Amino acid sequence: MSAYADTVSVCEPLAVLGRDVEVPLVGGEKVSYAALDYAASAPALQRVWDDVAAYAPYYGSVHRGAGYLSQLSTDLFEQSRATVAEFLDLRDGDQVVFTRATTDSLNLLASVLPAGTRVFAFETEHHASLLPWRREDVGVSYLRAPRSPQEAVAALDQALAQCPEGPKLVCVTGASNVTGEIWPVRELAATAHRHGARIVLDAAQLAPHHPVSVRDLDVDWVAFSGHKLYAPFGAGVLAGRSDWLDAAEPYLAGGGASRSVAREADGSVAVEWQQGPARHEAGSPNVIGAYAIASACKALTEAGFEGLVAREQYLIGRLRAGLAEIPQVKVLTLFGEEHPRVGVLSFVVQDWNSSHFSAALSAEYGIGVRDGLFCAHPLVRTLLGGEEAPPSECGAPEALPGERSLNAIRVSFGAGTPDEHVDRFVAAVRELVTEGARWAYRTEGGRCVPDTRRQP
Numbered sequence: 001m002s003a004y005a006d007t008v009s010v011c012e013p014l015a016v017l018g019r020d021v022e023v024p025l026v027g028g029e030k031v032s033y034a035a036l037d038y039a040a041s042a043p044a045l046q047r048v049w050d051d052v053a054a055y056a057p058y059y060g061s062v063h064r065g066a067g068y069l070s071q072l073s074t075d076l077f078e079q080s081r082a083t084v085a086e087f088l089d090l091r092d093g094d095q096v097v098f099t100r101a102t103t104d105s106l107n108l109l110a111s112v113l114p115a116g117t118r119v120f121a122f123e124t125e126h127h128a129s130l131l132p133w134r135r136e137d138v139g140v141s142y143l144r145a146p147r148s149p150q151e152a153v154a155a156l157d158q159a160l161a162q163c164p165e166g167p168k169l170v171c172v173t174g175a176s177n178v179t180g181e182i183w184p185v186r187e188l189a190a191t192a193h194r195h196g197a198r199i200v201l202d203a204a205q206l207a208p209h210h211p212v213s214v215r216d217l218d219v220d221w222v223a224f225s226g227h228k229l230y231a232p233f234g235a236g237v238l239a240g241r242s243d244w245l246d247a248a249e250p251y252l253a254g255g256g257a258s259r260s261v262a263r264e265a266d267g268s269v270a271v272e273w274q275q276g277p278a279r280h281e282a283g284s285p286n287v288i289g290a291y292a293i294a295s296a297c298k299a300l301t302e303a304g305f306e307g308l309v310a311r312e313q314y315l316i317g318r319l320r321a322g323l324a325e326i327p328q329v330k331v332l333t334l335f336g337e338e339h340p341r342v343g344v345l346s347f348v349v350q351d352w353n354s355s356h357f358s359a360a361l362s363a364e365y366g367i368g369v370r371d372g373l374f375c376a377h378p379l380v381r382t383l384l385g386g387e388e389a390p391p392s393e394c395g396a397p398e399a400l401p402g403e404r405s406l407n408a409i410r411v412s413f414g415a416g417t418p419d420e421h422v423d424r425f426v427a428a429v430r431e432l433v434t435e436g437a438r439w440a441y442r443t444e445g446g447r448c449v450p451d452t453r454r455q456p
């Protein structure tokens with residue numbers, strides 16, 4: 001248990017859907033599913049599900065309808081926006097735009113950058129923060145993987161110092177989706193602002209685990225996804241400064257984004273676009289998605305982040321202590337194993353192909369993790385030693401002894417994870433490493449699966 005968890009009371013896991021779901025093992029028996037892939041998509045909080053179910057009969061159109069349920073749904077949508085603004089501790093004048101998810105949020109921000117903007121991102125970013133900036137009239141500089149937070153700040157400082165005048169944007173992830181390591185966001189924001197640059201925080205992996213205060217971190221925008229924040233109803237958020245958002249063409253053209261559309265004498269149409277969030281929310285809004293996010297924000301705030309963080313640190317401590325006793329396991333890290341992280345950890349196992357290992361965890365123990373390059377190819381390749389990985393192929397189930405795995409295994413958890421899931425995971429890793437898989441595996445459609453035609 002970490003020192004932090006010793007001083008703050010560790011809360012109970014929050015109730016999530018799926019906690020009693022049983023899944024079949026390859027041998028025929030059933031076990032309760034251990035969902036350890038929260039970093040991809042977290043289970044819905046029971047509270048979120050209950051809130052959505054209670055609202056569902058009252059569901060109606062938003063911003064377009066005179067009926068009672070339309071009015072109610074419009075109010076709920078706008079209240080959800082206010083709840084998210086409070087959750088993120090936004091400044092006066094900031095706005096909350098509801099999107100589909102983090103990827104959508106960052107593509108929206110990329111679409112509103114003033115022409116000539118220079119964007120700076122570390123090559124360690126998730127592809128969602130790495131790729132949206134590749135516009136013809138925007139320049140992107142990718143900064144090499146830093147090996148410490150101080151190196152990250154120094155590299156950004158140097159890059160910005162050499163950048164000519166003009167609009168600049170820095171994009172940084174709050175917590176890595178590969179290593180779980182927490183990035184020095186406040187320091188990077190201060191560096192960006194010292195050079196007249198703006199900064200967007202990709203909080204997809206941070207917001208589900210830690211409070212995110214836009215005011216305190218002093219970032220210009222923040223993006224996150226509902227489905228990673230226990231609210232899997234297809235919505236996400238981009239929140240922050242209004243000026244670039246209000247000055248740009250709408251992200252999507254259509255109803256809701258337009259205040260008025262008039263036919264011109266020459267046969268064309270003149271459009272007056274909305275200001276504020278509606279400008280970038282064309283089409284019928286996803287009121288259930290927005291309400292689910294607001295419900296999750298309230299549930300996490302009411303549960304108390306202190307206790308949630310303490311619980312997660314306690315689980316991380318348990319996980320790390322267990323894995324440390326298995327010498328064949330190599331944990332991937334950029335800033336060093338002791339660096340603070342959220343409940344996300346990637347590793348490779350000596351003499352094992354990661355896809356084979358993950359398939360065995362699922363088929364023989366009912367444990368769901370992820371294997372691959374985690375949509376962060378440059379980072380994972382750096383951490384693995386730089387080889388080119390084949391495109392998501394399982395390949396030979398067992399790598400040759402001593403051969404380095406070309407992809408990694410990621411275990412991730414959060415507010416709904418019971419101790420038993422982490423303990424079962426550590427015990428399963430130990431057993432697989434010492435005794436091997438009990439079943440034979442083969443590749444099918446790019447996935448490693450138990451070969452049920454062959455008995456173990």
Ligand SMILES: Cc1ncc(COP(=O)(O)O)c(C=O)c1O
Pocket residue numbers: 039040101102103104126128129173175176177202204205225227375
């Ligand atoms: C750090 C990070 N940023 C962005 C994303 C993209 O999120 P989404 O797939 O919800 O758009 C992810 C998803 O894994 C992520 O981990």
